[in-house]
Amino acid sequence: MSDQLYAGTFLGPDDPAARRGWLRVRDGVILELSHEPPADAGTATELPGVTMPGLIDAHVHLCMDGGADPTGRLLAASQNRTVLDALSHMRAQLDAGVTTVRDLGGPYGLSIDLATAVEDGTLEGPRVVASGRNVTMTGGHGHFLGVEADGPDAVRRAVREELKAGARVVKFMATGGVLTRGVRAGAEQLTEDELRAGAEEAHKADRRTATHAQGLSGIKNALRAGIDTIEHGAFDHWDDEAFALLTDRSQPRWLVPTLAAPDGILAGEGRVPEWVIRKTRPIGVRHRANIAEAYRAGVTLAAGTDAGTPLNPHGGLPRELELMHEVGVSLADVFLAVTRNAAAALDLDGRIGSLAPGAEADLVSLDGDPLADVGAYARPLVVMKAGRRLR
Numbered sequence: 001m002s003d004q005l006y007a008g009t010f011l012g013p014d015d016p017a018a019r020r021g022w023l024r025v026r027d028g029v030i031l032e033l034s035h036e037p038p039a040d041a042g043t044a045t046e047l048p049g050v051t052m053p054g055l056i057d058a059h060v061h062l063c064m065d066g067g068a069d070p071t072g073r074l075l076a077a078s079q080n081r082t083v084l085d086a087l088s089h090m091r092a093q094l095d096a097g098v099t100t101v102r103d104l105g106g107p108y109g110l111s112i113d114l115a116t117a118v119e120d121g122t123l124e125g126p127r128v129v130a131s132g133r134n135v136t137m138t139g140g141h142g143h144f145l146g147v148e149a150d151g152p153d154a155v156r157r158a159v160r161e162e163l164k165a166g167a168r169v170v171k172f173m174a175t176g177g178v179l180t181r182g183v184r185a186g187a188e189q190l191t192e193d194e195l196r197a198g199a200e201e202a203h204k205a206d207r208r209t210a211t212h213a214q215g216l217s218g219i220k221n222a223l224r225a226g227i228d229t230i231e232h233g234a235f236d237h238w239d240d241e242a243f244a245l246l247t248d249r250s251q252p253r254w255l256v257p258t259l260a261a262p263d264g265i266l267a268g269e270g271r272v273p274e275w276v277i278r279k280t281r282p283i284g285v286r287h288r289a290n291i292a293e294a295y296r297a298g299v300t301l302a303a304g305t306d307a308g309t310p311l312n313p314h315g316g317l318p319r320e321l322e323l324m325h326e327v328g329v330s331l332a333d334v335f336l337a338v339t340r341n342a343a344a345a346l347d348l349d350g351r352i353g354s355l356a357p358g359a360e361a362d363l364v365s366l367d368g369d370p371l372a373d374v375g376a377y378a379r380p381l382v383v384m385k386a387g388r389r390l391r
Contacts, residue, residue, distance in 0.1 A: 003031065004361075004387060005040060008047035011371065012355030013340040018050045018369050025361040028386035033355050047365045048381045052335075053353050054099025054362030055377070056342035057317045059210075059231055059256050059304030062086040062114060062128070063106040063145075066264075066313035068271040071179050075144060079108065086114060089307070089314035090125035094390055096315035097364035097380035100127040100343075100352050102304070104171045104210055104231065105134040105145045112166040124390065127362075129169055129346045131210065132162045135198055136173035140189045141180045141212060146173070152197035155190070159201040169346070170202040172227065174211045175218035178265070178279045179309065185279045186215030186235035195225035208347045210256075214283075216242060229254045229302065229345050233294065234262065234287040243297040254345040256304035257291045259323035264311035272310045292327040301329065302345040303338040318378035325374045335370055338377075361387035 004025040010033060011018040022038055024031040063082050064070040066089075074082065086106075093101055103111035115128035134146040135158045149158040159170050174190055176183035183189070190198075195211065202209045203226070210229040213219040216236035223230070223245035230246070233255060246253050265272050265280045295301060305320045306312060321334050329337070343353030352360050363384040368376030383391035 005038070005044040006047050006051070007041065007044035008365065009050045010355060011050050011052045011369070013053070013336055013353065014356065018371065023051070023355065025387045028361050028388065030355060030357055030359045030361050032357055049365045049367045050369050050376070051363050051365040052370065053339045053355060053359070054364050054383070054385060055097045055317055055338050056100045056303065056346070056353055057093065057098050057305055057307060058102045058229070058302045058342045058345055059104050059258055059306050060093070060101045060314065061105055061306070061308035062089050062101070062103050062314070063110055064308030065089070066308050066311065066316070068268055068310055069273055070308055070310060071144070072273070074107070082107065083110065086110060087123070090114070090123070092313065092315035093126045094124070094383055096317055097366070097377070097383050098126050098315065098317055099362040099364070099383065099385045100129070100346070100348070102129040102131070102169060102346050104131050104169070105142055107133070107145055109133065109165050115168070116166065126385070127352070129348070130167060131169045131171040132165050132167040134171040134173055134212070135159060135162070135190070137189050139182070141173045141175065141177040141183050143180065149194070152193050155194045155198040156201045159198045163202070163205050163207065167207065169208045169210055170198065172198055172209065172211045172222070174213040174222045175215045177212055177214060178276055181275065186218070188215065188218050188221065192221040192225050195222050195227060199226040208345070220245065223253065226251065229256055231256045231304070232258050232261070232287070233290050234283040236286070238290055238293060243294065243299065246294065246299045247297060252344070253300070254302040254341065255291070255294055255299050256302050256345070257324060258304055258306040258320070259288065259291060259327070260312050260316055260320040261306035261309045262287055263319070263323060264309065268311040276310060288327045291324070295327070295329050295333070300341055301333065301337045302342040303334070304342070318375075321377050322374050331371050331374060334374060
């Protein structure tokens with residue numbers, strides 16, 4: 001296959017500013033990014049706006065529709081309908097410039113099958129890093145999307161089942177959450193010993209781990225147990241131990257804020273079920289404060305939306321990035337959160353989130369410079385995945 005040469009204004013995680021360049025691609029992989037015109041510069045295809053690595057959403061639920069009551073819809077829908085919804089959600093992600101998603105919970109292994117279908121070319125969609133079913137205690141948060149396990153041995157078995165099914169990441173429920181009836185959001189659920197058993201089993205298979213963790217005690221249980229990414233972090237004033245665990249570079253950790261999740265719920269009062277609103281109200285201000293404090297403490301952030309939750313639609317990553325900037329994350333660090341940091345959290349650093357040689361040619365051209373205007377993320381002009389122009 002002949003090389004593809006693109007000219008335009010490029011911005012990568014290793015560049016301090018957007019500048020003119022020429023990007024050479026072969027077989028969907030970046031060969032080089034030059035800022036001096038190559039001999040064949042006249043053959044280059046011009047890309048509009050500012051071109052950066054394809055966006056990464058590190059926390060989505062492809063099976064959920066982002067309507068006012070997505071769990072109600074999911075529980076009432078047939079499996080066929082859920083699959084059709086998921087296909088639509090994948091298209092919405094691509095339209096928004098998102099070329100990779102990490103799906104952190106869906107029924108009957110759907111996300112694993114979607115990931116395989118995208119990888120083998122059966123489906124057009126973003127790359128999917130799939131967790132399959134989440135691991136939760138009996139009756140715990142998200143049990144309707146997960147496998148219930150009690151005790152370290154049962155958790156080990158549950159993890160082995162998901163790995164056998166093809167999960168690329170394993171998700172645990174360290175605390176209760178908003179969208180499950182009958183559980184207290186933020187309360188401890190899986191214990192530290194259970195989480196440690198699960199993390200050890202996943203890490204033996206060279207798989208990353210993630211945990212839903214809203215309350216402080218659950219967050220610290222997960223970190224002490226060796227979980228790789230903390231999702232949400234919405235309740236309680238965090239203490240020095242939590243920040244120390246999150247910034248311990250002997251085991252890299254990432255915080256995925258998902259600020260868009262409570263933002264969507266609280267904006268939907270009158271449409272979102274009242275019991276969901278009631279459980280979310282205590283999060284609001286505290287969630288934003290926790291993310292701001294974690295950022296100032298040096299915690300590494302990876303951008304993720306929790307797309308699919310109430311009034312938090314797929315393709316809504318620009319809103320999450322806007323909210324991150326609102327709480328004090330610099331535009332430069334927002335950019336890293338949606339590229340290099342997210343790629344590392346998904347264990348795909350070097351493969352995506354970069355314009356360096358050897359990376360997949362996943363690209364999005366924006367109408368504006370994201371280092372000057374966070375709103376530029378909401379204005380994609382061109383979307384490419386592995387060198388193929390999709391939008």
